[in-house]
Amino acid sequence: xxxxxxxxxxxxxxxxxxxxxxxxxxxxxxxxxxxxxxxxxxxxxxxxxxxxxxxxxxxxxxxxxxxxxxxxxxxxxxxxxxxxxxxxxxxxxxxxxxxxxxxxxxxxxxxxxxxxxxxxxxxxxxxxxxxxxxxxxxxxxxxxxxxxxxxxxxxxxxxxxxxxxxxxxxxxxxxxxxxxxxxxxxxxxxxxxxxxxxxxxxxxxxxxxxxxxxxxxxxxxxxxxxxxxxxxxxxxxxxxxxxxxxxxxxxxxxxxxxxxxxxxxxxxxxxxxxxxxxxxxxxxxxxxxxxxxxxxxxxxxxxxxx
Amino acid sequence: xxxxxxxxxxxxxxxxxxxxxxxxxxxxxxxxxxxxxxxxxxxxxxxxxxxxxxxxxxxxxxxxxxxxxxxxxxxxxxxxxxxxxxxxxxxxxxxxxxxxxxxxxxxxxxxxxxxxxxxxxxxxxxxxxxxxxxxxxxxxxxxxxxxxxxxxxxxxxxxxxxxxxxxxxxxxxxxxxxxxxxxxxxxxxxxxxxxxxxxxxxxxxxxxxxxxxxxxxxxxxxxxxxxxxxxxxxxxxxxxxxxxxxxxxxxxxxxxxxxxxxxxxxxxxxxxxxxxxxxxxxxxxxxxxxxxxxxxxxxxxxxxxx
Numbered sequence: 001x002x003x004x005x006x007x008x009x010x011x012x013x014x015x016x017x018x019x020x021x022x023x024x025x026x027x028x029x030x031x032x033x034x035x036x037x038x039x040x041x042x043x044x045x046x047x048x049x050x051x052x053x054x055x056x057x058x059x060x061x062x063x064x065x066x067x068x069x070x071x072x073x074x075x076x077x078x079x080x081x082x083x084x085x086x087x088x089x090x091x092x093x094x095x096x097x098x099x100x101x102x103x104x105x106x107x108x109x110x111x112x113x114x115x116x117x118x119x120x121x122x123x124x125x126x127x128x129x130x131x132x133x134x135x136x137x138x139x140x141x142x143x144x145x146x147x148x149x150x151x152x153x154x155x156x157x158x159x160x161x162x163x164x165x166x167x168x169x170x171x172x173x174x175x176x177x178x179x180x181x182x183x184x185x186x187x188x189x190x191x192x193x194x195x196x197x198x199x200x201x202x203x204x205x206x207x208x209x210x211x212x213x214x215x216x217x218x219x220x221x222x223x224x225x226x227x228x229x230x231x232x233x234x235x236x237x238x239x240x241x242x243x244x245x246x247x248x249x250x251x252x253x254x255x256x257x258x259x260x261x262x263x264x265x266x267x268x269x270x271x272x273x274x275x276x277x278x279x280x281x282x283x284x285x286x287x288x289x290x291x292x293x294x295x296x297x298x299x300x301x302x303x304x305x306x
Numbered sequence: 307x308x309x310x311x312x313x314x315x316x317x318x319x320x321x322x323x324x325x326x327x328x329x330x331x332x333x334x335x336x337x338x339x340x341x342x343x344x345x346x347x348x349x350x351x352x353x354x355x356x357x358x359x360x361x362x363x364x365x366x367x368x369x370x371x372x373x374x375x376x377x378x379x380x381x382x383x384x385x386x387x388x389x390x391x392x393x394x395x396x397x398x399x400x401x402x403x404x405x406x407x408x409x410x411x412x413x414x415x416x417x418x419x420x421x422x423x424x425x426x427x428x429x430x431x432x433x434x435x436x437x438x439x440x441x442x443x444x445x446x447x448x449x450x451x452x453x454x455x456x457x458x459x460x461x462x463x464x465x466x467x468x469x470x471x472x473x474x475x476x477x478x479x480x481x482x483x484x485x486x487x488x489x490x491x492x493x494x495x496x497x498x499x500x501x502x503x504x505x506x507x508x509x510x511x512x513x514x515x516x517x518x519x520x521x522x523x524x525x526x527x528x529x530x531x532x533x534x535x536x537x538x539x540x541x542x543x544x545x546x547x548x549x550x551x552x553x554x555x556x557x558x559x560x561x562x563x564x565x566x567x568x569x570x571x572x573x574x575x576x577x578x579x580x581x582x583x584x585x586x587x588x589x590x591x592x593x594x595x596x597x598x599x600x601x602x603x604x605x606x607x608x609x610x611x612x
Contacts, residue, residue, distance in 0.1 A: 083583075131461065145547075147453060154549020155437065158580050165543035166577055169474060178542070178577040236484070237471035237543065241451075243460020271472055271484040274464050277379075277389075 002027070002061045006054055007119075007297025008068040009112065009289075010034065010047065012086030016289075017050055019058050020297040024123040026290075028057045036089050043089055048102035055103075065300025067108045068099065069115030069292045071142075076157035079109050108299040112136075112292050114151045114160060116285070117144025118302075119295030120248055124287040131244040134285060135162060135231075137251035141183040145242075150302065163187070165237065167230050185230035188252055194223040210256045221259050228260030232267025239272045239280055250285035257284060308333070308367045312360055313425075313603025314374040315418065315595075316340065316353065318392030322595075323356055325364050326603040330429040332596075334363045342395045349395055354408035361409075371606025373414045374405065375421030375598045377448075382463035385415050414605040418442075418598050420457045420466060422591070423450025424608075425601030426554055430593040437550040440591060441468060441537075443557035447489040451548075456608065469493070471543065473536050491536035494558055500529040516562045527565050534566030538573025545578045545586055556591035563590060 004027055008017040016031040030053060035046055051066060072084025072091075079096025081087065100107040110118070117126075117134035126132045130149045136142040143162030145152040152159045163183035164176045171180020184190055188206035195209045196202060198219045204212075212220035235247055253260070268275050268282065287294060310333055314323040322337040336359060341352055357372060378390025378397075385402025387393065406413040416424070423432075423440035432438045436455045442448040449468030451458040458465045469489035470482045477486020490496055494512035501515045502508060504525045510518075518526035541553055559566070574581050574588065593600060 143547075147458070152453070152548070154580075155551040156549060156584050158584065159547065159549035161546040161549075161580060164546050164579065166539055167475070169539060176579045177582070178579075233472055233475060238547075240467040240470050241449075241465065241544075241547070242458070243462060243465035243467075245461040273470065273482045273484075274460075274467060276483070278462050278464065 003064050004058060004061055005064040005297045005300040006051055006066045007115075007293040007295065007299075008047070008051065008066065009115070009292040009296060010068055010070045010087070011112070012036075012071065015047065015050060016293060017054055018290075018293045018297060019054050020294065022064070022301055024294070026293075028054055030054055036087070040089055040093055044093070044095070044098045044102065048099050051099070051103060063105065064304060065106050065108065066099075066103060067110060067115070067296035067299035068095070069110050069112040069296040070095070071112045074109050074111055074157045076109075076153055079107075081109070106300070108303065110151065110296060110299055111142075111144070111157070111160070113142030114144040114153075115295035115299075116142075116250060116287075116291035117146050117160075117248070117295065118151055118298055119287055119291035119293065120250070120285050121146045121149065122298045123294045124291060125248050125283055125285050126246055129244075129246045131242070132246040132248060133162070133238055133242065133244060134248045134250060137187060137231075137249060137253035139188055139252075141187050162234065162238070165234060167233055182230060182234045186227045186234070190230075191223050191227050191253070194226060195220065198223060206253060206256075210259075213256065213259045224256050224259035225263040227253075228263035229267045231260065232264035233271060235264065235282060236268045236271030236275065239268065239274050243274055243278065243280075245279070245281060247280070247282045248285040249282070250288070250291060254284055309370050310364060310367055311370040311603045311606040312357055312372045313421075313599040313601070313605075314353070314357065314372065315421070315598040315602060316374055316376045316393070317418070318342075318377065321353065321356060322599060323360050324596075324599045324603060325360050326600065328370070328607055330600070332599075334360055336360055342393070346395055346399055350399070350401070350404045350408065354405050357405070357409060369411065370610060371412050371414065372405075372409060373416060373421070373602035373605035374401070375416050375418040375602040376401070377418045380415050380417055380463045382415075382459055385413075387415070412606070414609065416457065416602060416605060417448075417450070417463070417466070419448030420450040420459075421601035421605075422448075422556060422593075422597035423452050423554070423601065424457055424604055425593055425597035425599065426556070426591050427452045427455065428604045429600045430597055431554050431589055431591050432552055435550075435552045437548070438552040438554060439468070439544055439548065439550060440554045440556060443493060443537075443555060443559035445494055445558075447493050468540065468544070471540060473539055488536060488540045492533045492540070496536075497529050497533050497559070500532060501526065504529060512559060512562075516565070519562065519565045530562050530565035531569040533559070534569035535573045537566065538570035539577060541570065541588060542574045542577030542581065545574065545580050549580055549584065549586075551586060553586070553588045554591040555588070556594070556597060560590055
């Protein structure tokens with residue numbers, strides 16, 4: 001009999017889930033659209049149904065538990081999503097207990113970036129360390145902090161909001177209320193805004209800008225260099241604050257590494273004496289979209305070990 | 307028989323030590339000048355001598371251990387001070403083992419800001435929490451992070467260098483190699499520089515500027531407001547990163563709280579949605595100069611408990 005857990009990556013458009021063994025082997029996997037049209041009960045039924053489907057496939061094996069990664073803030077003590085741009089239907093809903101009741105088994109909720117960070121720690125680029133910070137570079141910038149092998153939650157579960165630290169004191173206004181957040185300067189959205197401001201064209205996606213950079217377009221490369229510098233400034237602060245051995249980058253912008261990494265490292269080198277005096281690593285995460293599944297699945301195993 | 311430990315605060319000019327009981331009572335205390343003129347062996351002999359003096363006064367009681375707070379970086383694994391502007395004579399010296407050998411008992415080294423943070427956690431303003439960040443506002447800005455009741459060290463012991471996170475991307479150059487560090491905008495030195503630039507007079511100390519503020523001088527108050535805003539920007543970042551319940555301020559600038567705190571809170575309110583959505587506290591530390599002694603003395607007790 002194999003002991004396994006189920007990790008779920010619940011996004012605004014997609015729902016993915018995997019049954020993963022204690023040794024980190026993916027045993028079964030399902031994915032599909034997240035159907036948010038039917039209201040909260042239908043959504044919860046749908047999520048629980050998919051998890052049950054996976055459980056049926058593993059009939060006879062021992063389920064250690066279910067972990068669910070969700071975009072947004074979670075009040076950990078109550079298992080409630082309190083803020084999520086991508087899943088507004090589930091805001092204020094006691095997702096943990098509602099799904100747990102439907103499954104008849106315990107569920108652990110976790111922020112998606114935290115789950116990705118934990119996944120990289122368990123089976124990815126962070127396997128050899130106990131402390132790391134992961135930044136996800138997508139439409140926004142998420143952050144997950146692993147401290148002593150565990151997710152750092154803070155006192156209500158909101159730790160790791162690294163996308164909203166100030167990079168440019170009087171910079172562009174951010175939806176969070178701040179000005180000049182990292183997210184306004186180093187996300188895919190920021191690259192798109194820079195490309196537009198530089199006159200590269202209207203309605204370009206970050207992928208379009210990346211392709212222009214690949215073709216040698218200097219302004220497209222400059223946009224990624226600017227993005228890398230902003231990221232480097234934030235990483236220098238994190239390195240000075242945490243003195244962790246490893247900082248990982250993941251997300252949709254990762255393929256543009258060659259265009260943003262040189263400016264990023266130059267900025268870190270200038271701004272962090274801790275970097276200059278220690279063997280700190282800033283690297284690419286390696287699990288891609290699977291990181292969140294691994295991390296979510298690891299949560300029940302970690303709970304059992306503690 | 308009382309079990310006690312000895313906490314030492316080793317500075318560039320003063321050496322203070324206290325024998326403190328397990329319940330946090332100061333039993334004996336000594337202080338004096340740090341004599342650095344005789345070379346490293348003389349300094350080490352002097353430090354050990356003062357500790358032995360304290361131990362003699364507690365004859366018959368049980369010594370749990372000795373903790374020493376020092377300004378500068380410590381390679382925790384080796385117990386060596388690797389960078390200290392205030393104690394260059396001891397750089398590269400295996401202080402932990404050298405003093406331990408002279409005393410015939412185990413010694414724990416800790417960075418002074420970390421020791422102060424731990425002291426506030428043990429017997430000060432942080433008694434009711436397990437996680438806090440302390441900033442010391444003096445000539446420079448030091449930081450200490452307490453996570454799960456313990457000092458967060460990072461992988462070589464350099465965590466907590468909050469004074470060197472970037473506040474103004476193209477700001478004034480700092481000795482650390484960076485530009486626009488928090489320390490260049492919110493320390494006593496920064497207040498003095500602002501007062502001079504504002505034309506308040508030459509050679510004013512931060513205390514002079516504080517006294518001018520007390521007399522109602524608008525430019526002196528403006529200098530503290532600017533300092534508070536820079537501090538607020540850094541605190542907003544820390545609050546977003548850690549989501550800890552408590553952030554403490556200590557150090558020589560603390561008496562100017564009334565002049566810098568309003569701008570500091572205004573900046574935090576704007577820049578941190580975590581602040582706006584949680585009951586996070588930013589408060590004054592309460593142990594003053596004693597915090598480092600308490601923290602250093604707590605180290606052996608904490609080691610015995612673990």
